[in-house]
Amino acid sequence: MSSSSTTTTTTRLLMLKASDGVTFEVEEAVATKLGAINNMVEEEGSEDLICLPNVNGKFLGMVLEWCKKHANNNTNSDKGNDEVNKWWDKEFVMDLDQNTLYHLLMAADYLSGTELVDLLTEKVASMIRGKKVEEIRETFKIKSDFLPGQEEEIRKKNSWAFE
Amino acid sequence: MDKFFFIKYSRTRKRNWDNVGFSMDIVSNVLSRLPVKCLLPFKTVSKLWYRIIGSPSFMKMHLRYSKDKPIYILYPYVDDVTDVYLVDASGLTLKTERITLPGCENLSFLSLNCCHNGLVCFTNCPWVPDSNMTKVIETDVEIRMCNPATRDVHLLPQGSPSEMEPVVGVAFGLSEYKVFRIFHPRSEPENDRIECEVYSPSTGTWRGIGSVPQCPMHSDNVCIDGTVYWFLVSEEDHEIPGAILSVDIEENFRIIELPEEVTAHAFLIDLDGKLSLVAIYDDDLIMDIWVLRSCSDADHWDRKCSDYIPYSIIEDTDAAAGRKNEVFIITTEHYYIYDIDRRVWTELDFEDAFDRNCPNVFSYAESLLPSNGLPTPEL
Numbered sequence A: 001m002s003s004s005s006t007t008t009t010t011t012r013l014l015m016l017k018a019s020d021g022v023t024f025e026v027e028e029a030v031a032t033k034l035g036a037i038n039n040m041v042e043e044e045g046s047e048d049l050i051c052l053p054n055v056n057g058k059f060l061g062m063v064l065e066w067c068k069k070h071a072n073n074n075t076n077s078d079k080g081n082d083e084v085n086k087w088w089d090k091e092f093v094m095d096l097d098q099n100t101l102y103h104l105l106m107a108a109d110y111l112s113g114t115e116l117v118d119l120l121t122e123k124v125a126s127m128i129r130g131k132k133v134e135e136i137r138e139t140f141k142i143k144s145d146f147l148p149g150q151e152e153e154i155r156k157k158n159s160w161a162f163e
Numbered sequence B: 001m002d003k004f005f006f007i008k009y010s011r012t013r014k015r016n017w018d019n020v021g022f023s024m025d026i027v028s029n030v031l032s033r034l035p036v037k038c039l040l041p042f043k044t045v046s047k048l049w050y051r052i053i054g055s056p057s058f059m060k061m062h063l064r065y066s067k068d069k070p071i072y073i074l075y076p077y078v079d080d081v082t083d084v085y086l087v088d089a090s091g092l093t094l095k096t097e098r099i100t101l102p103g104c105e106n107l108s109f110l111s112l113n114c115c116h117n118g119l120v121c122f123t124n125c126p127w128v129p130d131s132n133m134t135k136v137i138e139t140d141v142e143i144r145m146c147n148p149a150t151r152d153v154h155l156l157p158q159g160s161p162s163e164m165e166p167v168v169g170v171a172f173g174l175s176e177y178k179v180f181r182i183f184h185p186r187s188e189p190e191n192d193r194i195e196c197e198v199y200s201p202s203t204g205t206w207r208g209i210g211s212v213p214q215c216p217m218h219s220d221n222v223c224i225d226g227t228v229y230w231f232l233v234s235e236e237d238h239e240i241p242g243a244i245l246s247v248d249i250e251e252n253f254r255i256i257e258l259p260e261e262v263t264a265h266a267f268l269i270d271l272d273g274k275l276s277l278v279a280i281y282d283d284d285l286i287m288d289i290w291v292l293r294s295c296s297d298a299d300h301w302d303r304k305c306s307d308y309i310p311y312s313i314i315e316d317t318d319a320a321a322g323r324k325n326e327v328f329i330i331t332t333e334h335y336y337i338y339d340i341d342r343r344v345w346t347e348l349d350f351e352d353a354f355d356r357n358c359p360n361v362f363s364y365a366e367s368l369l370p371s372n373g374l375p376t377p378e379l
Helices: A035-044 A057-075 A081-094 A098-110 A114-126 A131-141 A150-157 B026-032 B034-043 B047-055 B055-069
Strands: A015-017 A023-027 A049-052 B071-075 B083-088 B094-102 B111-114 B119-124 B141-149 B150-153 B169-172 B177-183 B195-200 B205-211 B222-224 B227-233 B240-248 B253-256 B266-271 B274-281 B287-296 B300-309 B317-321 B326-331 B335-339 B344-348 B361-364
Touching: A015 A035, A023 A057, A023 A098, A023 B317, A049 B274, A057 A081, A057 A098, A081 A114, A098 B026, A114 A131, A114 B026, A131 B034, A131 B071, A150 B205, B026 B047, B026 B055, B034 B047, B071 B111, B071 B222, B111 B169, B111 B222, B111 B253, B111 B361, B119 B169, B119 B361, B141 B177, B169 B222, B169 B240, B222 B300, B274 B317, B326 B361
Parallel strands: A015 A049, B266 B317, B317 B361
Antiparallel strands: A015 A023, B071 B083, B071 B361, B083 B094, B111 B119, B119 B141, B141 B150, B169 B177, B177 B195, B195 B205, B222 B227, B227 B240, B240 B253, B266 B274, B274 B287, B287 B300, B317 B326, B326 B335, B335 B344
16 A cells, blocks of 8 residues: 555554454554554553454454545545545445345444444444334344234334334 | 453354344444334334333433434414424425324314423313313313324323413423423412422322412423523513523523513524524514523523514514524414524425414424333333
8 A cells, every 4th residue: 555645654553353364454543443442552552463353354354444434534634524434434335235234233333433333323224214014023033022912012002103 | 462352242142133232232223313103113023122112211312313303393273183293394395294193182272382302292271161162261271291203192180270371381301301380379369479380200290389480471481401491571561571481400490681672573492402582573674583691690692693584564473493503483474494504584385284373383303202201111
């Protein structure tokens, strides 16, 4: 990667290792977009390899890609940055299939990437908006655990909303 | 040495979205972004989803998102019809949704007095028994707390007997609301003592809190940060407001002076979380908007803007509401939105969606909060 002329300060690099052994070398400013990494660096420094046994390489890579974009865009203090970030976020989540979205969300949550969690939960919300209860159960592989009659009872209370 | 970063949940978790532990926060986060209409059916997905959607912490989170994009609730106040309209004028097209509140049929004229946290307060005079719904008791009101989004209506118990129509106001705290009822006790007709009683959902009863300095002009009120504000009449002219009476959730009353003389067409509104006064000066065709700044005991009004109104002197201004940096104005003929930053009036065209008579309008953010103020029952 070519270093741009704007980054004149020496940037420290962190080594992150995913559950499947894949390692990533990323700038500290990028990785610390993730609350969990930021806490670790602040508490214990950034000399060593950071192992992340709950995220595999594929999803860690995607999370870091998001961080990189946002860290870079934030260093330029352009007014249009918000717009750029928004546009880029839209692209980022546009074609995610459900499985990827799920794992990515787990990874983002695990790494305390609050902004990314917000982006992904918003995407999930838009996917389930207006879906029928049966479709929700199917999508999320949820089994109804109500006792006989309970579901009907809840339904009756808000019958107008089920039409 | 390598660092291992383990976390709160086990790696042997099942791979699905409904797994407690991992996804409770995530599921809440996702659901809190959905409209109420969408969430009510989702209560029947599973016990976990029922519990999440009914939990007070979830309702708060949901309300926070909802408050980011407030709309308006409009009550045209037409005979025998208890319909409210949700009006979203933020986009390019005007969106309206009509909601008929259940259990409000065959009542005398309802007034919509205030709206906060997705709950509205309606009052009406009760019918004289056996009058065949032709006469009302003018010295009492029935008070209903309603959540239009969930179609949930709660009728409050009757208050103490009064010599005049009681004035009502609702203070919304972080976890509970309190209804204030200001009345003239019937036991003491010889003096002009004005008293107040308070209803709280946890007790379900009225409790007297003693006398009040003055009685508000009418029940129209606005609640900001747990404090209720009403107009008090001017000493010179009982048709126009002369000051403001406020009461906070701790039940402390206070009188606040107005920044200057106003006309009968003055309104208290919530403008981006601040008490504001919209004053229309019909003769000069001017609208002034003042914002209250309270700093250590002293009240100070800042004039936020002053502009010409786009309607003629023959039109009355009936109601006003605030949302972020705009004001919604209803006149006898028109509906307008005034953008304070851009100083632009936009007329809303509802294409005869409803007739009107003494309409009222408030800013509105839908919520799941129960109208009775009590927690969702367990299954």
